[in-house]
Amino acid sequence: MTMKQSKCADCALECSVNQTLKVAGKVVCIACAEKILSDKNLKTKPIVEHQTDPTICVKCGKDNGLIDFHAVAELPVCPQCESFIRNRPFPLWIKVAMTVVGGLVVFSFAWNVRFIKGYVQLKASHKFLNTGDIEKAATSLNAAATCIPERKDLRAVACFYEGAVLMRQEKWDQAIARLNSCGGSLPSQLRPTVEESIINAKIGIAFDTKDYNAFLDLAMQVQNKHPDDSTFAGQIASAYACLYAQSGDEQFKKRALESLEKAGTASRTTNSPEYFESYQQRILHRLYTREVIDHKEFARRFPNGWRQPKEQP
C-alpha cells in the first residue's frame, strides 16, 4: 500500500499528504510550517489548513492504497467507519443513565402520587369553602389529610371543618369532641374560632336541656370575647328571653329587649340585617308567648315570619 505523497513547497521534501499543512495557500511539511509560523516578523497570522489524504481513513487510519475513500462530511472514511459515523450508537452508559433517570421519575411519580391527590383535594376544599359548602370542604380536607398524614395541620383543619359541619347539624356533643380533637397543629388563626365554636356548642346543649342560666353565662362569655361587637348581644337577648319564658320575671324581659335593641343597632352596620330580622321575630315571639321553640319549629310554624299582634285597647 502506498500513501499519497506531496512535495513541500519550501524544502521540496517528499512526505505523505497527511504529514503536510497548507499555510497561506502553500503546501508545506510540518517542520517548514512550524518555521513559518514561528517567524516573529509575521504581520498577520496566516490561515493554516490540514491536508487530508483521501486514501487514508481519518477515523481508523486504514490505508486504501491509491484509491480514494468515500468522503463523509468532506473527510475520507473507510466503509466500516462510515457505517459507524452514520449510525453512531449512544454509549451504553448514556442509555443506562437515561433509563435510571426515567425509572427514578416513574418511581417518584408513583411514590408521590398521594401528594398530588392530596393537593387536588386541598384545592377542591378551597373551592367548596369559597362557595360556602362546608360539608364538601370538610370531606375534601379529610381526604387531603388522609393522603398526607405527615401534615398534622391538614388533619387539624379537617377536624375543624368536620366540627363546623356537626355544629351546623346541631350535633353539639359530637361537635365539641371533634373540635377538641383538633390539637396543637391547628393554625393559630383558627384557634380562637375553635374556642368560640365550642362555647356555641355548649350554648346549644344548654338550650336543648333548658338550662337557661348556663345559656346566659355562655352567651356572656362569647360577648366578652368581642367587647366591641354588639351583634353577639342577640344571643344574650335569646338567653334572657328563655329565662323570662321560664320564670315570668319582667327583669329578664326588660334585659332581653335591651340586648335585642343593641344587637339590632349593630346588625344595621353588618351585612346580615335580614338574618337579624328573623332572629328578632323569634325572640319577640318567645317574649310574647313565653313559649321556647327552636328555629326549625319557628320556621315550620311561621314560614312567612311572625308579627306581634296589636294590643286591643
Added chain:
Amino acid sequence: MIPGFIISIMTFPGVIVHESAHMLFCKIRGVPILDVCFFRFGNPAGYVVHGRVDDFVTSFLVAVGPFIINSALCFFVCLPAFVPVRIFGMTDPLSYLLLWLGISIGMHAFPSMQDASNLWVQAKQAARSFNLLAILSFPLVIAIYIANMLTFFWLDYIYGIAIGLGLPTLILDHLF
C-alpha cells in the same frame, strides 16, 4: 462570581443531556456524527462534531434540539418532586435529588453561542430562497445570543427554576 466550569460540574447532567439531544437530532435527521464528548472538565464542557448539513430544517432541529429535550426533561423530572417539596414542604432526599437533576437539565437548555452561530450562517443561506422557517429563525438566533449573554446574570438558572417549578405551579393552578 462562580466560574463557568464549576457550574458545569455542579450541573453536569444538564451538559450530558444537552449533547445527547444534539446527537439524538443528528441521528433522527441522518446527519453523520464525527465525534461526541458528553462531558469533560474544560470549555466547552461537551460537544458534538457532525457533518455539514444542507437542509435548514435539519440545521434548525440539531441546533434547537437541546432546548426542546432539556426543557421537556426538566419539567417531567421536577414534576413528581414539585408537589411534596414546594406545596407541602416535605424534605425527602429523592425529591431533592430530582429537583437538582431537573433544574440542572433545564439550566443547559439554551443552545450555545456555537449553535447560534451555525444556525445564523445556515439561516442566511436558506433565507435567500425565502425559507419561512429560516426567516423566522433570525429573531430566535438573536434571542439565543441574548440568553447566552444573560447567563452571566444566571438567566440559565432562572430558566431552569421557571420550567421546573414555575410551570408545574401554573399548570396545577389552572387544572384544579
